[in-house]
Amino acid sequence: MRIMGLDVGDKTIGVAISDLMGWTAQGIEVIRRTNEEADINRLAELVDEYQVEKIVVGLPKNMNGTLGPQGEKVQIFSTLIKNKLSLPLEFWDERLTTVAAEKLLIGADVSRKKRKKVVDKMAAALILQGYLDRQSNM
Template sequence: MGRIMALDLGEKRIGVAISDPTHTIARPLRILPRTSRKAVIEALLRLLTEYEVERVVIGFPRSLSGEEGPQARWVRREAEALARSLPVPVVLWDERLSTATAEAYRAMRGGRRREPIDAEAAAVILQDYLEAQRARGRDPSLSGATPFA
């Protein structure tokens, strides 16, 4: 069983998190600078190979009411482009409050506030995805996520 990777897409940085091989625990992996789409895809392809990733989950920033605003539409376009370039399935997963949750976890651990939180936010997104799939008793590739063909 391969790992699952999560991305927290931003205009300047991309937070990356990775699951363990059993799809139980998510951990922050790194932050990728967004220099160009080509550079991002090359970096992601290296990570997919290095960590034997079978699926990529991308945080989808719906508003608290569930609506898709401008940021969600931008993420959807970026996710579609990544899905065309990556050799594994790509799914969107609701990320509402993931950054706030990551900041709360960081504060409890006494982490530094000035460092970017993107990778921790990606780990929150991924952990939520893993737990939701486990609670449904389903393969993480099924239901609750928006796939791209």
């Protein structure tokens, strides 16, 4: 079963896909957000292309575990995704995934310009990989 991981932001959506066995996550795309309909239509195209059966969305929480304004936006957008694509959708705590992605890219000596282009899909891959790892340990 293939699973899609999403890192939803105000300007971009990082997208990652699992392998067919559900062991590894790979970042595939950064969607530049224009409007909700176009964003969801692009996600639907990727769901069809990769035959996705489940979506995992990174849920941004405050460091104390509470949900802030960005988390609420992500929940609202995720409801639209779930309704439009009719797929199971789960949330994954995404605290510090973008920071971790940025550190990985810096460690790999990726230039600031290139980091900006890929950090969101790498964050999506980290979100999805965390979810996959938890599933395999259950």
